[in-house]
Amino acid sequence: MRVVVDAMGSDRAPEPELAGALRAVRARADLEVILVGDRVSLGAPEHPAIRVVHASQVVTMTDHPAAVFRAKPDSSLRVAMQLLACGDADALVSAGNSGAVLAAAVFVLGRAPGVDRPAIVAALPAPDGRRVVLADAGANVDPRPAMLAQFGMLGAAYARACYGVARPRVGLLSNGAEPGKGTELTRAAHTLLGQATGAFEYVGYIEGHELFTVDVVTTDGFTGNVVVKTLEGVLADYASIGGALLAGVTRPVIIAHGRSDALALANAIAMASTAAPLAL
Amino acid sequence: MRVVVDAMGSDRAPEPELAGALRAVRARADLEVILVGDRVSLGAPEHPAIRVVHASQVVTMTDHPAAVFRAKPDSSLRVAMQLLACGDADALVSAGNSGAVLAAAVFVLGRAPGVDRPAIVAALPAPDGRRVVLADAGANVDPRPAMLAQFGMLGAAYARACYGVARPRVGLLSNGAEPGKGTELTRAAHTLLGQATGAFEYVGYIEGHELFTVDVVTTDGFTGNVVVKTLEGVLADYASIGGALLAGVTRPVIIAHGRSDALALANAIAMASTAAPLAL
Numbered sequence: 001m002r003v004v005v006d007a008m009g010s011d012r013a014p015e016p017e018l019a020g021a022l023r024a025v026r027a028r029a030d031l032e033v034i035l036v037g038d039r040v041s042l043g044a045p046e047h048p049a050i051r052v053v054h055a056s057q058v059v060t061m062t063d064h065p066a067a068v069f070r071a072k073p074d075s076s077l078r079v080a081m082q083l084l085a086c087g088d089a090d091a092l093v094s095a096g097n098s099g100a101v102l103a104a105a106v107f108v109l110g111r112a113p114g115v116d117r118p119a120i121v122a123a124l125p126a127p128d129g130r131r132v133v134l135a136d137a138g139a140n141v142d143p144r145p146a147m148l149a150q151f152g153m154l155g156a157a158y159a160r161a162c163y164g165v166a167r168p169r170v171g172l173l174s175n176g177a178e179p180g181k182g183t184e185l186t187r188a189a190h191t192l193l194g195q196a197t198g199a200f201e202y203v204g205y206i207e208g209h210e211l212f213t214v215d216v217v218t219t220d221g222f223t224g225n226v227v228v229k230t231l232e233g234v235l236a237d238y239a240s241i242g243g244a245l246l247a248g249v250t251r252p253v254i255i256a257h258g259r260s261d262a263l264a265l266a267n268a269i270a271m272a273s274t275a276a277p278l279a280l
Numbered sequence: 281m282r283v284v285v286d287a288m289g290s291d292r293a294p295e296p297e298l299a300g301a302l303r304a305v306r307a308r309a310d311l312e313v314i315l316v317g318d319r320v321s322l323g324a325p326e327h328p329a330i331r332v333v334h335a336s337q338v339v340t341m342t343d344h345p346a347a348v349f350r351a352k353p354d355s356s357l358r359v360a361m362q363l364l365a366c367g368d369a370d371a372l373v374s375a376g377n378s379g380a381v382l383a384a385a386v387f388v389l390g391r392a393p394g395v396d397r398p399a400i401v402a403a404l405p406a407p408d409g410r411r412v413v414l415a416d417a418g419a420n421v422d423p424r425p426a427m428l429a430q431f432g433m434l435g436a437a438y439a440r441a442c443y444g445v446a447r448p449r450v451g452l453l454s455n456g457a458e459p460g461k462g463t464e465l466t467r468a469a470h471t472l473l474g475q476a477t478g479a480f481e482y483v484g485y486i487e488g489h490e491l492f493t494v495d496v497v498t499t500d501g502f503t504g505n506v507v508v509k510t511l512e513g514v515l516a517d518y519a520s521i522g523g524a525l526l527a528g529v530t531r532p533v534i535i536a537h538g539r540s541d542a543l544a545l546a547n548a549i550a551m552a553s554t555a556a557p558l559a560l
Contacts, residue, residue: 061458099460138455141463175418175505178341180379183421183502208509222463223503225455229488230507234515 001030003272004089007037008058008076009096010265011258014041016095020265024273025049027266031273034089036080055079061258065099069107077101081108084251091272093243095256095265102139105249117143118248119151120221120255121158122228125237126212133159133168134217137244138225138255145188148172152193152218154247156200159215162275167199168215171206173223181205185220193218243268245275281310283552284369287317288338288356289376290545291538294321296375300545304553305329307546311553314369316360335359341538345379349387357381361388364531371552373523375536375545382419385529397423398528399431400501400535401438402508405517406492413439413448414497417524418505418535425468428452432473432498434527436480439495442555447479448495451486453503461485465500473498523548525555 003024007017014037021033025047032049035042039054057072064071069078077096081104084092094101102118111118119136126132135155140147152170159168172190174182182190182205193202203214208227211217219227228244243254243264252275256268283304287297294317301313305327312329315322319334337352344351349358357376361384364372374381382398391398399416406412415435420427432450439448452470454462462470462485473482483494488507491497499507508524523534523544532555536548 061456062460064460097458141455173506175421175502176341180342180344208506208511209513211510211513219506222455223506226453226488226499226503227506227510229455230491230510231488231514233489233491234511 001273002032002034002089003269004034004036004080004083004092005269006077006080006092006094006096007035007042008055009094009258010256010260013037013095016260016262016265018042018046019262020260020269021050022046023262023266024269028270028273031269033269034083036083037076053079053083059097059100061097063097063100065097066103068100069103077104078108081105084253085109091252091254091275093254093256093265093268093272095258095260095268098138098255101253101255102246105246105253109249109251109253112248112250115154115248116150117147118246119154120244121155121247122224122244123162124211124228124231128212131163132212132215132217134219134224134228135247136219136221136224137228138221139246141220141222143185143220145185145192148185148189148218148220149192149196152202152216153196153198153200155216155218156198158245158247160199165215167201170200170202170216170218171210171214172204173217173219173227174205174207176207177205189218243271281553282312282314282369283549284314284316284360284363284372285549286357286360286372286374286376287315287322288335289374289538290536290540293317293375296540296542296545298322298326299542300540300549301330302326303542303546304549308550308553311549313549314363316363317356333359333363339377339380341377343377343380345377346383348380349383357384358388361385364533365389371532371534371555373534373536373545373548373552375538375540375548378418378535381533381535382526385526385533389529389531389533392528392530395434395528396430397427398526399434400524401435401527402504402524403442404491404508404511408492411443412492412495412497414499414504414508415527416499416501416504417508418501419526421500421502423465423500425465425472428465428469428498428500429472429476432482432496433476433478433480435496435498436478438525438527440479445495447481450480450482450496450498451490451494452484453497453499453507454485454487456487457485469498523551
């Protein structure tokens with residue numbers, strides 16, 4: 001199992017990436033990590049299962065997500081994505097600019113069949129020990145109704161593949177359950193999800209206090225990001241989740257927080273090695 | 281201090297309203313409660329400080345918020361709002377259809393000067409014991425940028441009046457702090473708040489895990505409602521908050537949850553009696 005890591009992504013890169021990779025390879029014997037970034041900053045690998053690939057440029061949080069792909073052709077993100085695309089790695093982790101990760105994934109890997117826009121999938125630890133899948137956790141802040149409906153289906157595919165839920169219950173996040181509630185976006189997506197068929201059950205609108213009553217929560221990337229970060233802010237056990245899967249591209253990409261520490265990056269790498277064999 | 285209660289509002293009305301009113305008047309000697317609703321369902325008052333005013337119609341959760349105002353002229357909500365408007369009460373509480381409460385408040389009471397749309401203001405208990413003011417918590421799901429900016433100013437007025445914060449720090453809720461983050465709506469509101477002057481300090485974008493770093497959180501009513509209910513779902517002490525102030529109308533209106541129990545309604549009535557003397 002080979003995981004490629006954009007080693008220049010996190011807010012304090014490359015220290016958390018270096019320490020996280022070391023932690024990850026020590027925890028799992030069959031794991032190899034490829035760190036992509038400036039070879040001087042990265043230094044010599046501290047473990048035989050870690051390899052360094054040089055890239056001379058860095059994507060920053062202020063770079064335009066799509067434009068930076070061409071503007072910085074030798075960025076650690078783009079080089080890492082190309083290693084994933086050509087089969088030199090089985091999964092990718094980046095704690096960098098999430099919009100740029102999304103754009104690079106779409107440009108290099110391509111979208112999965114039937115997917116208009118990939119979504120970030122977060123697995124929320126529920127009080128009963130289950131994981132509740134939330135999509136989109138931040139990739140698309142202004143989706144169209146068809147995209148919002150697809151996020152539910154991507155989330156359901158994830159719940160089936162990762163948690164063995166045969167027929168996931170999918171809820172659409174809203175500000176109330178009554179017909180007049182929601183926005184134009186949620187009302188149109190509600191209609192689409194009600195007509196959709198597949199290996200999931202659409203249960204309709206759910207509210208913020210009902211997140212853990214379903215298997216999959218569908219929402220736009222703005223609301224989803226705010227909800228996930230709100231939970232992280234108040235629940236101690238959320239800090240170590242590590243990363244979220246970018247679902248809807250052809251190969252596994254894990255997006256970690258910019259403020260990730262070594263533990264969070266080690267967890268994200270472990271998550272990538274688990275996600276790698278899954279077809280979503 | 282006289283608080284008028286729409287006694288037919290909550291999901292299990294009028295039992296929680298009756299029990300909540302009794303609890304509230306027993307806890308505070310100078311409080312009078314006027315219960316508005318069907319006189320047969322309400323029965324004879326159980327306490328000398330409780331009075332019943334009859335109204336023959338009930339607003340339901342499926343009624344159109346604005347249309348129901350004319351369609352049901354003798355609704356408990358409208359009769360209660362008129363008692364507030366004409367000075368028979370100092371503040372109002374309803375656990376009914378929040379859109380209908382907003383519409384009735386605007387029609388009967390009118391908007392405060394300079395306010396385009398009233399907002400629901402929630403006071404979130406912070407880990408350090410402070411209250412963080414969030415606006416809008418659900419009244420306007422698709423606001424324009426100027427409204428979103430005003431919600432911050434309404435929240436700041438509330439933080440000054442209720443919590444004595446001389447110069448509240450106002451943050452705009454977003455999915456990231458970088459310039460490219462947010463939606464068209466938040467980016468336009470960010471510009472407006474950056475130019476605004478007044479007795480508050482605009483600190484820019486904040487994320488979900490940073491809610492408790494500011495005094496006031498500004499957001500649209502869809503996101504705000506989801507955030508408040510998400511916190512209620514995971515934090516035990518949130519259930520008893522009771523109600524949220526509808527800020528931006530000329531008299532104090534408290535909106536309680538539809539699923540309020542007697543304790544929550546008693547707390548909402550207590551909150552109304554506190555809010556009554558404030559000019560927001």
